[in-house]
Amino acid sequence: MSAVPSLRHLLLLRPHLRFIALSTPSSPFLSYAPSHHFPPSSLRILSSSSSPTLTQEEADEAVGKGSSLIDVNPPRGTRDFPPDDMRLRNWLFQNFREVSRILSFEEVDFPVLESEALFIRKAGEEITQQLYNFEDKGGRRVVLRPEITPSLARLVIKQGKSVSLPLKWFTIGQCWRYERMTRGRRREHYQWNMDIFGVSKVRGEAELIQAVVLLFERLGINSSDVGIRVSSRKVLQAVLQMYAIPENLFTQVCVIVDKLGKITREEIEKELLSLGVSIEAVNGIIEVLSLKSLSKLEEVLGSEGEAVSELKKLFSLAESYGYADWICFDASVVRGLAYYTGIVFEAFDREGKLRAICGGGRYDRLLSTFGSEDISACGFGFGDAVIVELLKDKGLLPGLAHKVDDIVFPLDEELDGTASRIASSLRKKGRSVDLVEDKRLKWVFKHAERIGASRLILVGNSEWERGAVRVKNLSTREEFEVKIDELD
Amino acid sequence: MSAVPSLRHLLLLRPHLRFIALSTPSSPFLSYAPSHHFPPSSLRILSSSSSPTLTQEEADEAVGKGSSLIDVNPPRGTRDFPPDDMRLRNWLFQNFREVSRILSFEEVDFPVLESEALFIRKAGEEITQQLYNFEDKGGRRVVLRPEITPSLARLVIKQGKSVSLPLKWFTIGQCWRYERMTRGRRREHYQWNMDIFGVSKVRGEAELIQAVVLLFERLGINSSDVGIRVSSRKVLQAVLQMYAIPENLFTQVCVIVDKLGKITREEIEKELLSLGVSIEAVNGIIEVLSLKSLSKLEEVLGSEGEAVSELKKLFSLAESYGYADWICFDASVVRGLAYYTGIVFEAFDREGKLRAICGGGRYDRLLSTFGSEDISACGFGFGDAVIVELLKDKGLLPGLAHKVDDIVFPLDEELDGTASRIASSLRKKGRSVDLVEDKRLKWVFKHAERIGASRLILVGNSEWERGAVRVKNLSTREEFEVKIDELD
Numbered sequence: 001m002s003a004v005p006s007l008r009h010l011l012l013l014r015p016h017l018r019f020i021a022l023s024t025p026s027s028p029f030l031s032y033a034p035s036h037h038f039p040p041s042s043l044r045i046l047s048s049s050s051s052p053t054l055t056q057e058e059a060d061e062a063v064g065k066g067s068s069l070i071d072v073n074p075p076r077g078t079r080d081f082p083p084d085d086m087r088l089r090n091w092l093f094q095n096f097r098e099v100s101r102i103l104s105f106e107e108v109d110f111p112v113l114e115s116e117a118l119f120i121r122k123a124g125e126e127i128t129q130q131l132y133n134f135e136d137k138g139g140r141r142v143v144l145r146p147e148i149t150p151s152l153a154r155l156v157i158k159q160g161k162s163v164s165l166p167l168k169w170f171t172i173g174q175c176w177r178y179e180r181m182t183r184g185r186r187r188e189h190y191q192w193n194m195d196i197f198g199v200s201k202v203r204g205e206a207e208l209i210q211a212v213v214l215l216f217e218r219l220g221i222n223s224s225d226v227g228i229r230v231s232s233r234k235v236l237q238a239v240l241q242m243y244a245i246p247e248n249l250f251t252q253v254c255v256i257v258d259k260l261g262k263i264t265r266e267e268i269e270k271e272l273l274s275l276g277v278s279i280e281a282v283n284g285i286i287e288v289l290s291l292k293s294l295s296k297l298e299e300v301l302g303s304e305g306e307a308v309s310e311l312k313k314l315f316s317l318a319e320s321y322g323y324a325d326w327i328c329f330d331a332s333v334v335r336g337l338a339y340y341t342g343i344v345f346e347a348f349d350r351e352g353k354l355r356a357i358c359g360g361g362r363y364d365r366l367l368s369t370f371g372s373e374d375i376s377a378c379g380f381g382f383g384d385a386v387i388v389e390l391l392k393d394k395g396l397l398p399g400l401a402h403k404v405d406d407i408v409f410p411l412d413e414e415l416d417g418t419a420s421r422i423a424s425s426l427r428k429k430g431r432s433v434d435l436v437e438d439k440r441l442k443w444v445f446k447h448a449e450r451i452g453a454s455r456l457i458l459v460g461n462s463e464w465e466r467g468a469v470r471v472k473n474l475s476t477r478e479e480f481e482v483k484i485d486e487l488d
Numbered sequence: 489m490s491a492v493p494s495l496r497h498l499l500l501l502r503p504h505l506r507f508i509a510l511s512t513p514s515s516p517f518l519s520y521a522p523s524h525h526f527p528p529s530s531l532r533i534l535s536s537s538s539s540p541t542l543t544q545e546e547a548d549e550a551v552g553k554g555s556s557l558i559d560v561n562p563p564r565g566t567r568d569f570p571p572d573d574m575r576l577r578n579w580l581f582q583n584f585r586e587v588s589r590i591l592s593f594e595e596v597d598f599p600v601l602e603s604e605a606l607f608i609r610k611a612g613e614e615i616t617q618q619l620y621n622f623e624d625k626g627g628r629r630v631v632l633r634p635e636i637t638p639s640l641a642r643l644v645i646k647q648g649k650s651v652s653l654p655l656k657w658f659t660i661g662q663c664w665r666y667e668r669m670t671r672g673r674r675r676e677h678y679q680w681n682m683d684i685f686g687v688s689k690v691r692g693e694a695e696l697i698q699a700v701v702l703l704f705e706r707l708g709i710n711s712s713d714v715g716i717r718v719s720s721r722k723v724l725q726a727v728l729q730m731y732a733i734p735e736n737l738f739t740q741v742c743v744i745v746d747k748l749g750k751i752t753r754e755e756i757e758k759e760l761l762s763l764g765v766s767i768e769a770v771n772g773i774i775e776v777l778s779l780k781s782l783s784k785l786e787e788v789l790g791s792e793g794e795a796v797s798e799l800k801k802l803f804s805l806a807e808s809y810g811y812a813d814w815i816c817f818d819a820s821v822v823r824g825l826a827y828y829t830g831i832v833f834e835a836f837d838r839e840g841k842l843r844a845i846c847g848g849g850r851y852d853r854l855l856s857t858f859g860s861e862d863i864s865a866c867g868f869g870f871g872d873a874v875i876v877e878l879l880k881d882k883g884l885l886p887g888l889a890h891k892v893d894d895i896v897f898p899l900d901e902e903l904d905g906t907a908s909r910i911a912s913s914l915r916k917k918g919r920s921v922d923l924v925e926d927k928r929l930k931w932v933f934k935h936a937e938r939i940g941a942s943r944l945i946l947v948g949n950s951e952w953e954r955g956a957v958r959v960k961n962l963s964t965r966e967e968f969e970v971k972i973d974e975l976d
Contacts, residue, residue, distance in 0.1 A: 069859040070605060072646035075630055078599035080643050083657070086595045102915045104892045104922035104939070107574045111566035111676065112600060112662065113632065117558060134622045137666055142563055144601065155568050158560035164938065168922075169571070174600070178625055188599065203904070203925055210912060320905035321912045371557040404592045416691070420808035424698065427590045434592035434656075437691055450652065451592070 077187030087400040089190070092384060093172050096192040099215045100170040103207060105194055108169045110151035112176070116141035118150040121369075123255045123338035130177040132187070144176035148193045149339070149363070149379060150370075156197055157372040165198025165375065186385065195379030200364070202310050204378040205343045206317040208360055212347055212380065213323040219387070220396045223323075226357065229330040230314065230345045233361070234307035235297065236334065239288050243281035251338045253277065257289060258334040291331040310343060339363040343378070349390055357390065358382035403452045405431040409444050411460040413437075419459045422469065422484065426457075429488055448474055457487070565675030575888040577678070580872060581660050584680040587703045588658040591695060593682055596657045598639035600664070604629035606638040609857075611743045611826035618665040620675070632664035635825070636681045637851070637867060638858075644685055645860040653686025653863065674873065683867030688852070690798050692866040693831045694805040696848055700835055700868065701811040707875070708884045711811075714845065717818035718802065718833045721849070722795035723785065724822065727776050731769035739826045741765065745777060746822040779819040798831060827851040831866070837878055845878065846870035891940045893919040897932050899948040901925075907947045910957065910972065914945075917976055936962055945975070 074080050081089055100107065116133050132144040145151060148171055156167065171193050178187060194211055196204045209228060216226055233254055240250060256271045265286065272282045291297050294315065298308050311329060318324040327345075335344040342362030349357065360380025368374045391397045406426055410419035416437060423435045434451060436444055448456055458470040463481055471487070472479045562568050569577055588595065604621050620632040633639060636659055644655065660680050667673065682699055684692045697716060704714055721742055728738060744759045753774065760770045779785050782803065786796050799817060806812040815833075823832040830850030837845065848868025856862045879885045894914055898907035904925060911923040922939060924932055936944055946958040951969055959975070960967045 069645070070642070071603065072642050074599045074639075074642075075601055075603055075628070076626075078601060080599070080639075080646070081597035082643060082647065083594035083596055086597055089597070090595065101920050102918065104920045106571035106890055107578065108571055109569035109574055109577070111562045111568070113563055113566060113664075113676075115559065115563055132624075134624070136620070136622070138564075140563070151562075151568075154558070154560050154562075155570060157557070158568070159570060164935070176601075188601075199925075201925070203923070206908065207923065210915070214915065317905065317908055320908035322909070323912075402594055417805065417808035420694065420805055421810070424809045424811075427698070427702065430590065432589050432592045435691070435695065437687075437689070447652070 075187075077185070079186070079188070083402065084400070087402075088388070088397065089384065091398060091400055092388070093190075093192075095215060095218050096170070096172055096382070099211050099218065100192075100194060102214060103168070103194070103211050105168040105170040105211075108152070108155065108171050109173060110145070110148065110155065110171070112144055112174055113142050114145045114151055116143045118154060118370075119143055119146060121338045123251045125255055125336055125338050127177065127336065128338075130179045132176040132178040144188075145173075146175055146177050147337070147381060148173055148175065148191060149195065149337075149366070149381070152193070152195055152379070153366050153370060153377075156375065156377075157367060157370060166204075167197040168194075169197075170194045190384040192382040192384075193379060195377060197375050197377045199378070200376035202314045202317065202343060204376075205345070205360075205362060206314055206321065208378060208380050209314075209318070209327065209345060210321050210323060212358060212382065213321075213326050215382070216326075216347075219391060221390070221394065223325045225350060225390070225394060226326070226347055227350055228327045228345055228347045229333045230311065230327050230343065231329065231331050231333040232307045232311055232343045233334065233340050234305065234310065234342055235288060235301070235331055236285065238301050238305050238307050239285050240281075243278065243284055245277055245281055249275055249277070253285070254334050254340070255336065255338055257285060258336045260286070260289060260332060260334075289332045289334075292329065294329045297329070297331060306342075314343060335359050335361055337361075337363075339366045339369070341365050345380070349393075353393070354386050354389055357386045401452050402450075403432075404434050405453070406433045406455045406457055407436055407444065407448050407451075407453045408433055408457045408459065409436045409439075409441075411441075411458055415459045415461065415464060418464060422457060422459060422487065426487065563675075565673070567674070567676070571890065572888075575890075576876070576885065577872065579886060579888055580876070581678075581680075583703060583706050584658070584660055584870070587699050587706065588680075588682060590702060591656070591682070591699050593656040593658040593699075596640070596643065596659050597661060598633075598636065598643065598659070600632055600662055601630050602633045602639055604631045606642060606858075607631055607634060609826045611739045613743055613824055613826050615665065615825065618667045620664040620666040632676075633661075634665050635663055635869060636661055636679060637683065637825075637827070637854070637869070640681070640683055640867070641854050641858060641865075644863065644865075645855060645858060654692075655685040656682075657685075658682045678872040680870040680872075681867055683865060685863050685865045687866070688864040690802045690805065690831060692864075693833070693848075693850060694802055694809065696866060696868050697802075697806070697815065697833060698809050698811060700846060700870065701809075701814050703870070704814075704835075707879060709878070709882065711813045713838060713878070713882060714814070714835055715838055716815045716833055716835045717821045718799065718815050718831065719817065719819050719821040720795045720799055720831045721822065721828050722793065722798065722830055723776060723789070723819055724773065726789050726793050726795050727773050728769075731766065731772060733765055733769055737763055737765065741773070742822050742828070743824065743826055745773060746824045748774070748777060748820060748822075777820045777822075780817065782817045785817070785819060794830075802831060823847050823849055825849075825851075827854045827857070829853055833868070837881075841881070842874050842877055845874045889940050890938075891920075892922050893941070894921045894943045894945055895924055895932065895936050895939075895941045896921055896945045896947065897924045897927075897929075899929075899946055903947045903949065903952060906952060910945060910947060910975065914975065 097107070116131065119128055119131060121128050127146045131146060133141060136142050152169065152171070156163070172190060174188055175191050176188050179185065194208055196207065212228065236254060236257070237250060240253065245253070252275055253272065256268060260268055269282050272285070273279065288300060291300070294308070294311055301308055303309070315324065315327070315329070318327050333344055333346055335346065340361040341364045344361035346359040347357040358380055360378065362378040364376045365374050366377065408419050408423045410416050419435060423433045426433045434453065436447065444456065453474055456472040456474055458472065460470060463469050468481045468483050469487065470479060471482045585595070604619065607616055607619060609616050615634045619634060621629060624630050640657065640659070644651070658681060660678060662676055663679050664676050666675060682696055684695065700716065724742060724745070725738060728735070728741065733741070740763055741760065744756060748756055757770050760773070761767065776788060779788070782799055789796055791797070803812065803815070803817070806815050821832055821834055823834065828849040829852045832849035834847040835845040846868055848866065850866040852864040853862050854865065896907050896911045898904050907923060911921045914921045922941065924935065927935070932944065941962055944960040944962055946960065948958060951957050956969045956971050957975065958967060959970045
């Protein structure tokens with residue numbers, strides 16, 4: 001049989017279908033780091049519609065020789081979460097949840113699969129160009145959501161009059177993107193979203209930024225590690241008005257100038273010019289976007305407009321909340337999502353090594369794009385990838401070991417019923433109990449260390465005759481004989 | 489403009505793409521109940537590749553008249569989780585997690601999107617006939633997983649020698665199926681899985697069943713509400729041997745006889761006969777499957793075989809654990825998954841109104857179907873749908889309201905900075921604080937009731953001049969003036 005068997009050889013009559021792949025190098029086990037998987041296209045699979053056509057002998061031969069190993073990696077650009085990574089993820093999500101609770105937000109969730117229609121926007125955003133979309137068997141265009149805000153807006157519309165505004169919702173969910181060049185970038189991440197509907201003042205943004213700051217503080221990150229850049233799309237809007245650029249170009253201009261620093265100034269210029277923006281206006285826009293001081297901005301735009309007054313109000317509230325040292329004005333912050341209309345912000349590491357840690361802003365006109373009445377809204381998305389990179393860099397990742405209260409170990413096979421009784425009774429008291437059998441005592445001690453057990457409960461014949469067990473406290477190394485009834 | 493505008497009218501030049509749908513009746517808001525959504529095919533969407541071709545006037549007209557509402561329902565057969573449903577889901581998952589902790593299992597997770605190859609089995613299982621599969625843009629066959637066990641097995645193989653056996657993992661994840669007739673059935677559900685690798689004895693199954701029982705007990709369900717039927721695929725194996733039926737038909741026979749009670753006996757007979765099973769054997773199989781007593785089974789199969797001895801051992805351990813009243817032998821339990829090899833079990837409501845609440849069993853030969861060495865294994869899947877139906881029926885759904893500690897309310901707009909300072913300081917102490925502005929006091933009191941707030945903190949000018957606020961305890965209705973520094 002050759003290394004890559006023919007399809008015919010693979011069509012087995014055996015109960016468990018076997019399929020064969022070229023074996024692939026196993027990737028390093030870093031779920032929270034970009035993975036470089038061997039392309040799954042090397043995996044050769046059977047079509048489920050094929051019917052078995054080979055003889056019993058051929059089938060037996062194929063099975064007898066054993067199949068090659070399947071690709072043991074998850075699909076390209078995705079992660080498994082083995083226990084260590086899962087503990088880290090749970091710890092991070094727990095912090096997301098706790099901050100959301102403190103800000104009195106309620107948790108919601110949506111299907112990871114959504115109608116494509118929710119995400120179709122024509123402003124040229126990166127996010128809509130990388131949709132993980134496909135047609136389902138019923139001919140519907142569906143998508144593994146790239147972001148959560150549109151689902152949130154959909155549910156707000158659906159709830160209609162039954163909800164009382166303001167509404168404060170958070171969610172933690174997986175988001176997907178499909179990009180052809182995935183080197184070093186993943187196709188999925190989890191995102192914490194906090195959103196407020198029905199607060200038109202910058203109080204909304206001020207609350208959101210406090211949540212972000214409280215999260216950082218809980219994780220041990222301070223304002224010398226991380227800053228939050230703040231600006232407003234109304235700055236751009238004002239500049240566009242200065243140059244009499246039609247309002248309907250606003251979103252496209254925002255999406256283009258968001259690429260400043262990612263593509264060259266020449267390319268930005270070219271894109272803006274092709275929209276019909278004059279070269280004079282292009283220069284004016286880029287000049288304003290370079291401002292890093294609110295007073296300079298006031299000089300350029302005057303103090304009457306909403307852009308300046310809202311930003312000033314936000315910085316004043318930041319003083320009151322006590323997080324002024326975290327935030328700074330930076331006109332270059334535009335954010336890549338089409339629907340932002342006002343204040344926008346993003347958190348960044350001050351060393352400048354990482355991508356934005358989170359980003360958000362006001363989106364007062366999203367609902368009308370869905371055919372509903374607008375409700376003023378703001379929110380942010382906070383991914384699980386960059387923050388973990390930052391925590392790693394700063395040595396702030398927590399040690400999160402598996403913790404078990406008791407190991408129950410019968411020293412004799414005949415005592416397995418007794419061991420069951422003891423384990424069951426401890427478990428009913430809420431203790432976490434690992435019941436171990438068919439191992440040597442030496443293995444059990446090593447195992448106890450590995451799973452961080454507090455006590456080892458040895459069930460032996462002689463103690464059992466006295467209605468007792470031996471209990472070893474694994475931190476103090478003390479050992480006692482304890483009556484079964486007194487065990488707790 | 490007609491009710492259903494032409495595609496041409498939909499191609500707008502406006503920044504936010506608008507798309508138009510026939511408005512659909514909003515479905516009843518029962519996320520945990522089957523939903524009967526209006527078919528999303530009524531939603532007419534724009535192709536993302538269309539380019540705008542209509543004139544500015546036409547575009548303005550389309551926008552000016554406003555778009556019809558999008559379909560506000562999630563994709564057919566899927567659920568949103570608004571706050572009430574999310575609290576219920578979190579409560580249920582928290583119970584899953586707590587029982588898993590008590591049994592000393594570690595949590596893991598996998599991508600909801602997997603390679604199709606992991607799920608292709610040819611035994612005719614319902615689960616593989618309803619794969620939510622598609623080809624991604626890179627031409628890979630992928631699937632929204634229908635179940636979690638194959639991913640689990642994949643990760644066990646990937647971890648290889650780095651894990652110490654036995655290994656006890658649990659996971660809670662969303663699973664998908666695509667079926668054309670979805671009336672009353674959903675396309676996704678969440679499933680709690682507990683799996684043990686490396687325990688070949690029925691101790692494994694005994695532990696799993698204890699977990700299921702502990703979960704029921706935590707939820708307030710007792711053994712007069714719910715039972716757990718237990719059998720073993722080795723019963724069928726023994727019967728097949730009695731009739732000299734080739735071993736390679738075993739899995740297919742299991743999958744067929746699992747349909748007993750769902751399709752007619754005639755259809756079962758027909759399917760078995762077409763496999764090459766004699767009518768004599770068919771009758772023998774069906775007769776054995778009707779047995780409900782272990783001693784009867786022993787009469788038929790003798791007491792030497794693994795089927796009988798393992799079942800007897802399991803029932804004896806059940807006595808020791810203290811859950812014997814929950815379980816009963818029922819030879820008709822086969823379970824629909826192809827890969828089970830030994831003990832199988834399922835929990836059912838004793839009134840017989842619902843589908844199986846959970847199901848599981850031993851699958852000692854799954855890993856070799858993936859080209860790896862086998863490791864003995866057993867596990868179960870426990871969905872989030874049937875259990876909630878049962879809890880509803882029994883009146884056991886918990887009351888889970890939103891709970892907030894404090895509402896901070898400035899009585900004067902100028903005090904918004906002060907209110908920020910107070911809210912921020914309480915939040916840093918871990919209290920959940922809702923900061924309310926621009927509302928009437930009457931609204932605030934109603935709101936406080938709605939969100940279950942414990943205290944109302946009124947920030948007014950006269951108190952503030954004394955460095956104090958008014959604090960109203962909302963359960964006792966008492967009101968105090970409290971110095972800011974003493975507020976906690």
